[in-house]
Amino acid sequence: MNNSFSSQNNQQLVCIREMLQILIRRFGLLQKEGAECCGLTLVQSHVLYEINRLGNPSLNDVANVLGLDKSTLSRHVQGLVEQGLIERRQSTTDRRYVELILTEQGKKYEDQISNQMITYLDEIMSHIPEEKRDQVNESINLLLKAMKNSSCC
Amino acid sequence: MNNSFSSQNNQQLVCIREMLQILIRRFGLLQKEGAECCGLTLVQSHVLYEINRLGNPSLNDVANVLGLDKSTLSRHVQGLVEQGLIERRQSTTDRRYVELILTEQGKKYEDQISNQMITYLDEIMSHIPEEKRDQVNESINLLLKAMKNSSCC
DNA sequence: ATGGATTAGTTGTATTATACAATTACGATT
DNA sequence: AATCGTAATTGTATAATACAACTAATCCAT
Numbered sequence: 001m002n003n004s005f006s007s008q009n010n011q012q013l014v015c016i017r018e019m020l021q022i023l024i025r026r027f028g029l030l031q032k033e034g035a036e037c038c039g040l041t042l043v044q045s046h047v048l049y050e051i052n053r054l055g056n057p058s059l060n061d062v063a064n065v066l067g068l069d070k071s072t073l074s075r076h077v078q079g080l081v082e083q084g085l086i087e088r089r090q091s092t093t094d095r096r097y098v099e100l101i102l103t104e105q106g107k108k109y110e111d112q113i114s115n116q117m118i119t120y121l122d123e124i125m126s127h128i129p130e131e132k133r134d135q136v137n138e139s140i141n142l143l144l145k146a147m148k149n150s151s152c153c
Numbered sequence: 154m155n156n157s158f159s160s161q162n163n164q165q166l167v168c169i170r171e172m173l174q175i176l177i178r179r180f181g182l183l184q185k186e187g188a189e190c191c192g193l194t195l196v197q198s199h200v201l202y203e204i205n206r207l208g209n210p211s212l213n214d215v216a217n218v219l220g221l222d223k224s225t226l227s228r229h230v231q232g233l234v235e236q237g238l239i240e241r242r243q244s245t246t247d248r249r250y251v252e253l254i255l256t257e258q259g260k261k262y263e264d265q266i267s268n269q270m271i272t273y274l275d276e277i278m279s280h281i282p283e284e285k286r287d288q289v290n291e292s293i294n295l296l297l298k299a300m301k302n303s304s305c306c
Numbered sequence: 307a308t309g310g311a312t313t314a315g316t317t318g319t320a321t322t323a324t325a326c327a328a329t330t331a332c333g334a335t336t
Numbered sequence: 337a338a339t340c341g342t343a344a345t346t347g348t349a350t351a352a353t354a355c356a357a358c359t360a361a362t363c364c365a366t
Contacts, residue, residue, distance in 0.1 A: 013271045019293045029220045067182045096314045118166045127299035139292030140172045146280035249343045
């Protein structure tokens with residue numbers, strides 16, 4: 001209760017935590033809804049997203065960024081291959097690695113979900129005063145960078 | 154690909170989406186880690202959090218804010234009751250309702266997780282230039298309010 | 307070089323999370 | 337009182353997940 005926190009105002013941190021908690025949950029629900037436009041689950045959509053973002057990553061790479069066990073991810077990959085959305089390709093340099101690659105259909109779905117999410121965000125941002133939008137953008141970026149530099153995540 | 158978006162700069166939206174996607178996933182992993190300090194799962198910690206935040210809500214209330222089916226939540230409640238962290242109390246005004254109440258131990262855990270999360274956030278915020286912290290705070294608040302006013306969530 | 311350690315991925319297994327449907331109990335409407 | 341609607345629970349099937357064991361490929365130290 002009366003823990004001391006080093007560098008910040010405690011009340012402000014409590015406030016930020018509460019806001020992030022709610023924000024993140026809501027955005028998660030939105031993502032789930034967005035994925036449904038292609039008949040995909042939330043996790044499946046994240047897998048496609050990361051394959052696209054990381055550029056033909058290995059199975060382990062994706063498992064790590066998503067915080068899932070490699071066995072769990074292996075099964076997701078299996079499912080997505082069966083749905084014709086991604087391909088496994090053995091790496092030529094190290095045959096232990098499997099490169100994950102989006103198929104045409106996979107790209108199409110990834111794009112469709114992306115557009116859906118952007119449509120949602122467009123709606124949301126329209127409720128923010130125009131002169132504040134750049135600030136919000138910058139702030140999210142600051143927060144993300146801070147997380148990257150932080151020891152805890 | 155060339156969808157038109159109404160009010161915002163498209164590239165900015167793509168950027169915000171990407172940042173939020175990563176931010177939210179990382180924060181989710183952090184929450185999971187934070188919950189583990191009490192041997193709880195992520196969902197369990199959210200249930201405790203919402204019981205505390207909403208102030209003795211009904212089972213349906215909590216299911217709704219978490220986006221879970223009431224049956225799923227009923228089982229989580231069952232588990233948390235068995236662990237002695239919450240109590241079910243039949244509402245006196247309408248006996249169909251069950252009020253969910255944190256026990257002393259439940260409060261203790263909720264507090265402990267909260268402190269853990271605040272410790273993480275303190276660390277993260279320390280990597281943001283001091284003069285930008287209020288701006289970040291305000292921006293998250295703006296975004297949250299915008300979501301509340303938005304039709305899509 | 308070669309035999310042991312290391313790494314990537316898959317598969318076996320058990321557990322947990324989840325949704326939907328049916329049911330029970332209560333309250334509101336008429 | 338009869339019917340309808342709502343809150344919660346329980347039955348059931350399915351999906352998600354982790355951990356452990358395993359296979360295959362590579363690395364490395366002697």
